[in-house]
Amino acid sequence: MEHINYKEDTEALARFAKALGHPTRIAILMYLENQSCCFTGDLVEVFPLAQSTISQHLKELKLAGLIQGELKPPKIKYCINHENWETAKALFSSFFEIHVADNACTS
Amino acid sequence: MEHINYKEDTEALARFAKALGHPTRIAILMYLENQSCCFTGDLVEVFPLAQSTISQHLKELKLAGLIQGELKPPKIKYCINHENWETAKALFSSFFEIHVADNACTS
DNA sequence: ATTTTATATCGCAAATGTACGATAAGAAAC
């Protein structure tokens, strides 16, 4: 597997996007937006997926930096990582801001 | 493979995110933002990837609706699909707007 | 110390993604 070196922002944006690239993970984050936090078990009740599958999705979201886990033994409380959330938001926001000249498509 | 039925917006957002989930595709779209349009061959010169690989990435971006191809025989001119772009932008934008009460994380 | 509770990790199978070279397809130019 060759690895091209893109600009750090490009890589970062792609990493965030990849983490968001599954409906279950989007739904988990939306749930977290409403609840502000939750335990793994809450999600297992909400989604028709095995506990191990939920845990795996949480792991990916944590790895991407979009959520963080806090130990509340014997549970783990997950919240959105607001700092990285803002970073992702800013990256997507600036990415989608296009300013194309209207007459540019003439070739 | 079980298929959970999420809300259409959730699915749509995940589809867009998935399409953006590779640095090469992000870079292609950034290139298109600057150039406003381009041919496949342009990209093959810019990226150290085989022509078939570039073509595959373009196919995915087209399938996701983020770009569109216009026949300019013998070439194909690719531009950003502005209508869907705005849709994606709106989806990401509203997704990232969180309004969490400060005192919510108390459980 | 054993049991209970909550979550993570392992091992597996199936599906999907990424990259390549080779080949096909389409239109233009000769």
Added chain:
DNA sequence: GTTTCTTATCGTACATTTGCGATATAAAAT
């Protein structure tokens, strides 16, 4: 009609992702 140019598609190899059940871990409660 053959050649040329540009792009798409095919076939293949390897890596990653997604899902599950089973098992491990870690702390609390008994």
